[in-house]
Amino acid sequence: MKPTRFIDLVPHIVLIVGVLIFAYPIYVTLIGSTWDSGTIGRGGLPLWPGGQGAANYAQAWAGEAGDRAMYTPVRTMMLNSLVMALSIALGKIAISILSAYAVAFFRFPLRMAFFWLIFITLMLPVEVRIIPTYKVVADLGLINTYAGLAIPLIASATATLLFRQFFLTIPDELLEAAKIDGAGPVRFFVDVVLPLSRTNIAALFVILFIYGWNQYLWPLLVTSSGDMETIVTGITKMIGTGESANDWHIIMATTVLAMLPPVAVVVFMQRWFVKGLVDSEK
Amino acid sequence: MATVEIRNVRKSYGPVEAIKGIDIAIQDGEFLVLLGPSGCGKSTLLRMVAGLEGITGGEIAIGGRVVNHLDPKDRDIAMVFQNYALYPHMTVFDNMAYGLKIRGIPKAEIRARVDRAAEILELGRFLDRRPSQLSGGQRQRVAMGRAIVREPAAFLFDEPLSNLDAKLRTQMRVEIKRLQDRLGITSLYVTHDQVEAMTLADRILVMNHGVAEQIGTPLEVYQRPASLFVAGFIGSPPMNVLDGRIDDRGGAVLLPGGQSLPLPQPRPTEAGRPVKLGIRPEHLAVADAGFVIEVELVEALGADTVVYGRLPGGEALLVRMAGLPSCRSGDRLTVSPPADALHLFDAVTGRRLEG
Numbered sequence A: 001m002k003p004t005r006f007i008d009l010v011p012h013i014v015l016i017v018g019v020l021i022f023a024y025p026i027y028v029t030l031i032g033s034t035w036d037s038g039t040i041g042r043g044g045l046p047l048w049p050g051g052q053g054a055a056n057y058a059q060a061w062a063g064e065a066g067d068r069a070m071y072t073p074v075r076t077m078m079l080n081s082l083v084m085a086l087s088i089a090l091g092k093i094a095i096s097i098l099s100a101y102a103v104a105f106f107r108f109p110l111r112m113a114f115f116w117l118i119f120i121t122l123m124l125p126v127e128v129r130i131i132p133t134y135k136v137v138a139d140l141g142l143i144n145t146y147a148g149l150a151i152p153l154i155a156s157a158t159a160t161l162l163f164r165q166f167f168l169t170i171p172d173e174l175l176e177a178a179k180i181d182g183a184g185p186v187r188f189f190v191d192v193v194l195p196l197s198r199t200n201i202a203a204l205f206v207i208l209f210i211y212g213w214n215q216y217l218w219p220l221l222v223t224s225s226g227d228m229e230t231i232v233t234g235i236t237k238m239i240g241t242g243e244s245a246n247d248w249h250i251i252m253a254t255t256v257l258a259m260l261p262p263v264a265v266v267v268f269m270q271r272w273f274v275k276g277l278v279d280s281e282k
Numbered sequence B: 001m002a003t004v005e006i007r008n009v010r011k012s013y014g015p016v017e018a019i020k021g022i023d024i025a026i027q028d029g030e031f032l033v034l035l036g037p038s039g040c041g042k043s044t045l046l047r048m049v050a051g052l053e054g055i056t057g058g059e060i061a062i063g064g065r066v067v068n069h070l071d072p073k074d075r076d077i078a079m080v081f082q083n084y085a086l087y088p089h090m091t092v093f094d095n096m097a098y099g100l101k102i103r104g105i106p107k108a109e110i111r112a113r114v115d116r117a118a119e120i121l122e123l124g125r126f127l128d129r130r131p132s133q134l135s136g137g138q139r140q141r142v143a144m145g146r147a148i149v150r151e152p153a154a155f156l157f158d159e160p161l162s163n164l165d166a167k168l169r170t171q172m173r174v175e176i177k178r179l180q181d182r183l184g185i186t187s188l189y190v191t192h193d194q195v196e197a198m199t200l201a202d203r204i205l206v207m208n209h210g211v212a213e214q215i216g217t218p219l220e221v222y223q224r225p226a227s228l229f230v231a232g233f234i235g236s237p238p239m240n241v242l243d244g245r246i247d248d249r250g251g252a253v254l255l256p257g258g259q260s261l262p263l264p265q266p267r268p269t270e271a272g273r274p275v276k277l278g279i280r281p282e283h284l285a286v287a288d289a290g291f292v293i294e295v296e297l298v299e300a301l302g303a304d305t306v307v308y309g310r311l312p313g314g315e316a317l318l319v320r321m322a323g324l325p326s327c328r329s330g331d332r333l334t335v336s337p338p339a340d341a342l343h344l345f346d347a348v349t350g351r352r353l354e355g
């Protein structure tokens, strides 16, 4: 069957329009980060790169005083965000794969009760339980610590459910063959379940890393000192309340830098998905 | 190598009794086939021997040691599953070596054992491949290899050939037989395929609804089926079964159509008793006197021919003849069995009437 030119064209046009709509704001940010504050301030941002890029990025990265205010250096905020996002992503994966393993492979009293307990936490997002959580974290002395940033966000019903669903697709005979081969529960987990979960882990890692990186409300509450600032809360704090003009060139440079780690994770992990799919070991 | 003894073993799932007391002692090196229709409890029994299923009642001993409360890994058995259950992320070598690694066997010996098994099974070229890169038959062989390298006291097979196409199944059946002859390891083999059972077994345990209907060599089971169930399950096409009655002198069976077939041995004590009469299709031959049937359908299989006939009373009668068809549908045919090919069963219990 030969698609007609028209039928071939329509999806492309839709795609191109979509890409333009998504890409334009990013392009503006990118361009804005290469001009001086005066140009942006006058409201006449050109659509081509300016000459201030290197200076703007250096300034943002090192946190030198801008024209109007002092900021936490981007390198500090990036490090904080990175630690938080990695702890949340890896912590969630570790906790949820273990609890899913228990629920899917073991028969123990109240198994389904535990499963439902995990399940109903889906209905309690961070925002709902934020005050008691804050109280607990404060009482534990975890304000302004990495632990305080990451641990309350680690429990994950979604990831547990995803892993459980995947584990239910592993044939019983595989477990039985391993039992006969002499593998106990820990060995079976390490030697069989973990390697088979590789692609699921990679997919979840991408989603959860971005989830962690983009956290806003919780880091805002639980950090008060500049050196614990994460980049997402940091950017919003750079935008003033109206009393003074903003250093848009620094803000835009910071925003571009803030986008890089999630983009890097997606680009890098994408190879793993494809590899997992092409291997077709499942 | 070892004996496997199953003593009055029972299994209940809640109120449902899946295995209702089975007794059998399997000799060292014997090949026992568990044969029966789907759902009769074959897998359950095998899995109890493997330790994958708890034992509700009775005792299982492997090599003289009661194993009721041992883990599968401590029972010294190896199992081949219907879907092979190979580890998808491991190479063929690692699949075979995994159980040995866990048992702490030195690397060099693992290598030697896997290489030997690979040679026997002609898997040498595939040792570095993943299961997904193998054909069904090759995967099946890897599953066998995984069992062989363990050098266990007993092999347990659960319908290992059911996922293969017909040609490969025949080929692998021969290979399994050869392998077991060569290794001499006690084997329990579950199947619902009577041809597999007849060709592989030293003895067959025919199961139905969780009980052993008959235990015997393939020929015993074919020649002297212990019940109507066994008679109907073994043999293809299945045995003809007709209602009848032993005549007043105990010397013949009377059929509703008025025929009278003399018994090989007289049964004076059972005169007048209602019975079921079994005749295998292959034992009926065209004769001058006997059953007159109207031919309804003729199946030419090449080497032999199956004739679907109907008696005047309306009962179906199958006849299997050697060679090409000599009749057509609509024909009338007179067939009769030799006297020693009659099987008599109790009309109520379905058990064989001996003698």
Ligand SMILES: Nc1ncnc2c1ncn2[C@@H]1O[C@H](COP(=O)(O)OP(=O)(O)O)[C@@H](O)[C@H]1O
Pocket: B013, B018, B036, B037, B038, B039, B040, B041, B042, B043, B044, B045
């Ligand atoms: N885990 C289980 N729970 C309840 N009933 C079961 C279970 N496993 C098997 N059964 C029942 O036990 C009977 C025997 O099953 P199985 O041994 O698998 O049969 P076969 O292998 O001969 O086809 C079946 O009626 C089946 O429904």
Ligand SMILES: [Mg+2]
Pocket: B042, B043, B044
């Ligand atoms: Mg079965």
